[in-house]
Amino acid sequence: MKRIKIKVPATVANMVCGFDILGMAIHEPYDEMEVKLTDSPEIIIKHEDHFGLPEDPSNNVAGVVLQHIQKDLNLTAGFEVTIRKHIKPGSGLGSSAASAAGAAFGANVLLGNILSKQELVHFAMFGEELASGVRHADNIAPCIYGGITLVKSTAPIDIIPLSTPDLFVIAVHPQVEVKTSDARQILKKNILFKDAIEQWGNIAGLVTGILKNDIPLIGRSLNDVIIEPVRSILIPKFGEIKTKSLRLGALGGGISGSGPSIFMLAKKKETAENIAGMMKSVYDDIGIESFVYISKINPVGIEIVEKEY
Template structure:
């Protein structure tokens, strides 16, 4: 294969209580990436979007991933990548993970699918390290595997794909900046044992609910007593939006990744649409621009749109 065009979905990391270990893919928004195999070993990055991201391969999330793949496989060929981002950087919806996972997935397809999914995650994590300083896989895994994934371990990589419940996601991205690095720095270094026990129960309940398709159990497990109380102070109107969403019928939800996006899970599409409109209205009232998305959980992850041989 000489050229491939792919559609790379946004992802919601943590899923409230599963900090750095749980994530899910959604349909909207998504990035578009085109990758070409080159005869020479150079790596060329082109951005066709408005975000001003570096096109220097060593300072670009996709470029770093391709460099590591190239070095590991001792390739004499290179890659040209054209990226059209619709997942805004710093949104909390897996923007950097989309570029990293898309680069690993696209390169693997061009090379004849010689890498396993675990290996693609391994290489994509170098992109996340460039973006946030931490090699985490909670966004990358659902992007590559689709659906909801559990990162049992990042070293060695141990990814467990879970079921994909028939649920809807309402998400809002208020146009305020929350850097992942900053959101990590404010986290507590020590936590109380009673809080840890409650959190473990929530994570176990959420995973069990997903595997059993037990919707009420999923709802009552979407609770975070460790991360959300600290990070939510960075997101204006978070508590109001969460309270109103629950009153309107949301199963639960919280901060998407490190924020500022907020997501809610619902059983019905109409409920998700109503909640999304409410979210936008709350931010309109304080004159903060926002983007809203309503999507089902994406069971596929990255999709191939076009191939050229």
């Protein structure tokens, strides 16, 4: 195979209480990537978007991933990657993870699917390390596996795909930037033991609710007593949007990744649409442009759009 075109979905990491271990793929927004296998060993990165991301492979998350694949597999071939990003960098919707996971996925297909999904996660995490300084997989895993994933461990890599509840995801992206690296720096280094116990209960409840399709349990478990109280101060109108979403019938929700995007879960489409309208209105009222997405949980993850042999 010479060339592949793929759709790489946005992801919601943490899912409120599962910091760095839980994540889910959604249908919109998504990036478009074209990956070509070339005869020369050079890695070429091209961006067909307006975000001004570096195209030097060593400074580009997709490029770094491909460099590691090339080195570890002793490849004499190279890659040419064209990226059209619709997931804005710094949105909290897994923009860097999409580029990293898409590069690993595309290269693997072109090479004959010689890598397992866990190996794809391993290589894609090098891109996340470049972007945020940490080799985390909470966005990478659902992007590659689809649906909702639990990252039990990254050393060694142990990814557990969970069930996919029939729920609507509402995500609002206010046009302010919160860098993942900055959002990590403000986190507390020590937490109270009672808070840790409460958080463990919420994580266990959320995973159990997902596996048993127990929607009320999912709603009761969407509570974060450690990360959200600190990070929410970086996001305009976070408290108002969360309170109003719950009044409109949301199961719960919180910060998507490191923010500034906020997500909510709902059982019915009408509820999701009402929440989406409220989110847009809240930001319109204070003069902040925002984009709102309504999506089911994406059970597939990265999708192949076109192949060329």
